[in-house]
Amino acid sequence: MSELQLINMSDVEATAVQWLWYPYIPFGKLTIMQGDPGEGKTHLILAIAALLTNGKALPGAEPIQPANVIYQTAEDGLSDTIKPRLELVGADCNRILVIDESKEMLSLSDERIREAIQKTDAKLLILDPLQAYLGANVDMHRANEIRPVFHKLGQVAEETSCAVVIIGHMNKGGTKSGYRGLGSIDITAAARSVLVVGKSPQDPNIRIMAHSKSNLAPAGKSIAFELGNDFRFLGTSSITVDELLGFEPVRRNVLEEAKALIVTMLSHGKQESRLISQAAQQRNISERTLKTAKKELGILSVRERDKWYSVLPPKGKSAK
DSSP, X not given: OOOOOOOOGGGOOOOOOOEEETTTEETTSEEEXXXXXXXXXXXXXXXXXXHHHHTOOOTTSOOOOOOOEEEEESSSOXXXXXXXXXXXXXXXXXXXXXXXXXXXXXXXXXXXXXXXXXXXXXXXXXXXXXXXGSOXXXXXXXXXXXXXXXXXXXXXXXXXXXXXXXXXXXXXXXXXGGGOBSSOHHHHHHOSXXXXXXXXXXXXXXXXXXXXXXXXXXXXXXXXXEOSSSOEEEEEEOOOHHHHHTOOOOOHHHHXXXXXXXXXXTTTSOEEHHHHXXXXXXXXXXXXXXXXXHHHHTOEEEEETTEEEEEOOOTTOSOO
């Protein structure tokens, strides 16, 4: 039996959380980035790694000093997939390191993770995907097996001040984003931040990263990005994590608020549609709700030159 040791909180020095990307990815903590296969998770995390290795700013954040990144993947080939993707997003490949798994597979509790972070002074560790790194004897559906593994990895992250991002797939069931990750809910509970990546319900060519869980700061705004030969961040999006997953119903009180906003802004005549969208976003009214409100009000869309305008329908012509 271990000898009892107590920690007096008066002896604990309070410290502020440090961030790789506020409020999405904290240093010294575990972050989970999850989504369905093919939705852009790997492209996104490699773009983040590229900016970090070059000391460039992530969206909405200040630039930090160029840093090393450890990237472990069990799904894609290093030479024919990962290297070309890194080059495509402009990563400094001299700062991207990989733990050699040719003789022994890596797991979340592997001591080589700590050794690699300390040796390279890496500021970001990426494990892609979660299922490949749990270890042969760990059942991801059993809390008693998951907790010790994540506890140890969390300790490594804290002791090295390295941000750890674990990429995970999602299951097909559940009604809340926190229950869509594969395996035990304790996996999500161990992370301080959970990010969900998926296709925009408004444009399948656009991807969205939405904040599903944020323990250390207010949840961040959703981030839009575009895949293809030229990966691009597109700024913030009003799409919520539940809308991204396709099961958020339109709440009637928010819908009525959206209608009132539209009628007020159009009370003196036509208005640029983008200005209405901006006003709705400031009131936390999603694009989906705004479109529903416009449809029920029968709002007309008119293009003049290069701009779109919203117009109230003639009296007696509003949609039922």
